[in-house]
Amino acid sequence: MNARGLMRALPTMLRVSFAESVAYRAEMFVWVLSTTMPLVNMVLWMAVAKSAPVGHFGQADFVGYFLATFAVRQLTSAWAAWLINWEVKQGTLAMRLLRPISPLWGYASDNVAGFPMRVVVALPVVLLSIALVGAHKAVPQHAWQWGLFLVAVLGGWAITFLANVAIGALSLFLDSSQKMMEVWMVLFFVCSGYMYPVEFLPDGLRTVIDWLPFRYQMGLPVELMTNAHDLPTALGLVARQWAWVLGMGALAVGLWKQGVKCFAAFGG
Amino acid sequence: MVRRYLRLLTVQLKASGLQALQYRADFFTDGFTSLCWVFTALAPLFVVYGRQPEVEGWSFGEALLVVGWFTLLQGILEGAINPSLTGVVEHIRKGTLDFVLLKPADAQFLVSTQRFLPWRAFNVLTGLGLFIYAFMLLGRGPSPLGLLTSLLLLGTSTVLLYSLWILTVSAAFFVVRVDNLTYLFTSIFDFARWPSSVFKGVAKGALTLVFTYVIPLALMTTFPAEAMLGRLPVASLVGAVVGSAVFAWVARRVWIRSIGHYTSASS
Numbered sequence: 001m002n003a004r005g006l007m008r009a010l011p012t013m014l015r016v017s018f019a020e021s022v023a024y025r026a027e028m029f030v031w032v033l034s035t036t037m038p039l040v041n042m043v044l045w046m047a048v049a050k051s052a053p054v055g056h057f058g059q060a061d062f063v064g065y066f067l068a069t070f071a072v073r074q075l076t077s078a079w080a081a082w083l084i085n086w087e088v089k090q091g092t093l094a095m096r097l098l099r100p101i102s103p104l105w106g107y108a109s110d111n112v113a114g115f116p117m118r119v120v121v122a123l124p125v126v127l128l129s130i131a132l133v134g135a136h137k138a139v140p141q142h143a144w145q146w147g148l149f150l151v152a153v154l155g156g157w158a159i160t161f162l163a164n165v166a167i168g169a170l171s172l173f174l175d176s177s178q179k180m181m182e183v184w185m186v187l188f189f190v191c192s193g194y195m196y197p198v199e200f201l202p203d204g205l206r207t208v209i210d211w212l213p214f215r216y217q218m219g220l221p222v223e224l225m226t227n228a229h230d231l232p233t234a235l236g237l238v239a240r241q242w243a244w245v246l247g248m249g250a251l252a253v254g255l256w257k258q259g260v261k262c263f264a265a266f267g268g
Numbered sequence: 269m270v271r272r273y274l275r276l277l278t279v280q281l282k283a284s285g286l287q288a289l290q291y292r293a294d295f296f297t298d299g300f301t302s303l304c305w306v307f308t309a310l311a312p313l314f315v316v317y318g319r320q321p322e323v324e325g326w327s328f329g330e331a332l333l334v335v336g337w338f339t340l341l342q343g344i345l346e347g348a349i350n351p352s353l354t355g356v357v358e359h360i361r362k363g364t365l366d367f368v369l370l371k372p373a374d375a376q377f378l379v380s381t382q383r384f385l386p387w388r389a390f391n392v393l394t395g396l397g398l399f400i401y402a403f404m405l406l407g408r409g410p411s412p413l414g415l416l417t418s419l420l421l422l423g424t425s426t427v428l429l430y431s432l433w434i435l436t437v438s439a440a441f442f443v444v445r446v447d448n449l450t451y452l453f454t455s456i457f458d459f460a461r462w463p464s465s466v467f468k469g470v471a472k473g474a475l476t477l478v479f480t481y482v483i484p485l486a487l488m489t490t491f492p493a494e495a496m497l498g499r500l501p502v503a504s505l506v507g508a509v510v511g512s513a514v515f516a517w518v519a520r521r522v523w524i525r526s527i528g529h530y531t532s533a534s535s
Contacts, residue, residue: 030448034455040462041312043475047324047466048316179297186304190311200315 009101010109017113025117032121035073041195042066055200061226064137065197067129068225071122072218073194075115075153078161080107081181084168089176093263104165104256111161141227148234152221155241159217162248165256172259187212193219213248216241276373277381284384291387299390302343306394309335309461324465329405331463332398333493337425338461340395341488344426345433345457347389352382353433354450357440363532376434376523399496410496417495417505424512425488429457431512431519432483438519438526460485463493484511 021028045062048054057065084107087093096103129138140146167184170177189195191214198209198219209215220237223229229237288294313335317328326334356379359365368378403409410418436453443449459479464486467475479485487508494500 027448030452034448034452036455036458040458043459043470044312044316044323044462044466046470047462047468048320050324054319179301182301183304186301186308189308195308195312196315200319202318 006101006105010105013101013106013109014113017109018116020110021114021117028114028117029121032074032118035070037189037194038066038069038073045196057197060133061137064129064133064226065222067125067132068138068222069194069218071125071129072153072156072221072225074118074122074125076156076160076217076221077118078111078157078164080111080161080164081168081177083107083110084165085171085176085178085181088168088171088263097260097263104253107165108161111157137226140225144231145224145227145234148238149221149224152216152224152238152241155238155245156217156221158245159213159241159248162245162252163213163217165252166248169252169255169259172256172263188214188217191215192217193222197223210240213244216244273373273377276377280381281384285386288384288386294387295390298387302388302390302394306335306339306391306398309338324463324468326463326465327406329402330493330497332402332405333496334463334489335461336395336398336402337489337492338395339391339398340422341425341429341460342457343389343391343393343395345429345454346391347385347387349380349430349433350450350454351385351388352380353437355379355382356437357450360440360530365530366532369527369530375527376520380430380434411498414496414498414500417500418492421487421492421495421505421508424508425492427512427516428484428488431515434519434523438522441526441529456483457485460489464490484515487511 042062045054045057045066046059049057049059049062053059053061084093087096093103096106099106126139132138135141140149163184164181167177167181170180191198191209191212193215198206198215201209216237220241223237224234310332313328313331316323317331321327323331356365359368359379365375365379369375371378433453436449439449464476464479467473467479476486480487491500491504491508495505
């Protein structure tokens with residue numbers, strides 16, 4: 001399908017997906033509530049920082065960091081891998097393949113259309129964070145910081161989504177790639193700054209993590225939101241993030257194209 | 269009566285066991301993923317204790333015991349409680365709970381024992397491994413009395429977990445779409461992975477109250493760990509036993525009331 005057709009189809013797809021996300025808002029709300037991991041770790045780190053600050057993190061900094069993590073998690077989450085696994089198993093992927101547009105656009109629009117609802121949830125958390133620890137620890141302070149933060153959130157979402165597609169596409173070769181997705185999630189939890197700021201890790205490990213995609217999914221947007229970097233550092237990190245977006249994009253599309261060729265549409 | 273239910277339980281266990289034997293390879297894949305998830309519970313502890321030797325009166329080895337209990341209970345939850353009760357939600361949604369209700373045995377018993385996933389219970393082994401590692405770090409063993417108490421508390425924790433689950437599932441009779449409510453439950457259980465005293469400083473101790481009395485997570489993991497260390501007050505032990513009995517009773521009442529709201533959705 002050419003670009004013009006895509007531009008014509010996308011608004012409608014987004015409208016449909018948005019209507020779906022509104023229809024299932026209660027379900028989404030439960031999903032949001034089950035994002036407890038940042039809060040679980042927040043209380044731990046608050047207890048740790050009670051007597052003396054950890055590095056340059058005091059209790060208030062931890063509150064700011066983990067509430068930012070909660071908000072960023074809402075904005076950057078993707079679940080395409082589970083959906084692809086399910087549709088491959090049930091054979092319903094055939095329905096999507098019949099449409100004159102790549103299913104990947106469908107998955108992306110499902111995801112993107114949830115954004116408005118997710119912003120609605122993330123916003124009160126950000127406001128709460130501002131009320132608790134003050135604006136300078138909770139949200140970007142300058143226009144350039146806001147700009148880079150938004151770019152980083154978009155990049156973080158893109159990496160998450162494309163990794164989901166890549167792993168989901170593996171299910172076309174292997175019948176099911178859910179276990180692989182779980183392993184990816186574990187690595188994400190441990191390496192991304194989701195459970196602790198990555199700067200607490202030992203130096204050697206941090207160098208490795210700087211080269212892995214996970215930190216750019218979560219840690220980078222959160223750090224930019226809490227004003228952890230100056231302009232040159234931030235620009236460098238965002239550049240690395242977008243390099244990962246491109247790399248992951250190539251991988252996802254490549255795997256998908258190869259995978260669809262072996263799709264057998266069983267069950268449908 | 270009791271003998272009849274024991275026989276029923278063996279039948280159900282056998283059915284699940286046979287099914288599990290068909291998918292033997294799952295033992296390794298489930299085991300591997302469970303080890304990975306345990307690592308996510310340990311990673312923050314490594315980071316924290318790499319910086320200071322003690323948090324709220326808990327050393328690394330002692331905190332490991334709590335993570336061990338958390339892991340062990342997760343194994344019980346995922347191997348014995350989750351699969352059955354997720355099935356109930358499915359039954360309610362499709363209206364097939366009729367077939368269970370028609371059978372001449374207690375419906376709660378039947379739905380609670382309908383499915384076990386033995387391979388998912390790999391976490392129980394991991395939990396035991398963590399206990400051994402923790403006591404090696406502490407340089408001593410648990411006292412025999414402490415061990416006995418912790419075994420008793422294992423019973424009460426399982427009862428609590430099961431009762432909370434029944435309460436969650438009872439919601440399915442009213443709102444139907446709760447397959448992600450079960451996910452929510454697992455997420456809240458995540459709070460049980462730290463010693464409960466870390467909650468003291470948050471919201472002026474309100475969280476401690478919530479996690480002791482409303483959602484008794486502290487009772488499930490911190491109490492048994494303290495028992496193993498031989499420092500659980502007798503009052504807490506009595507509280508845990510009485511509390512779990514009360515929770516089980518409430519869950520039973522709620523289940524009976526909720527089942528009255530079942531309308532056989534599909535037909």
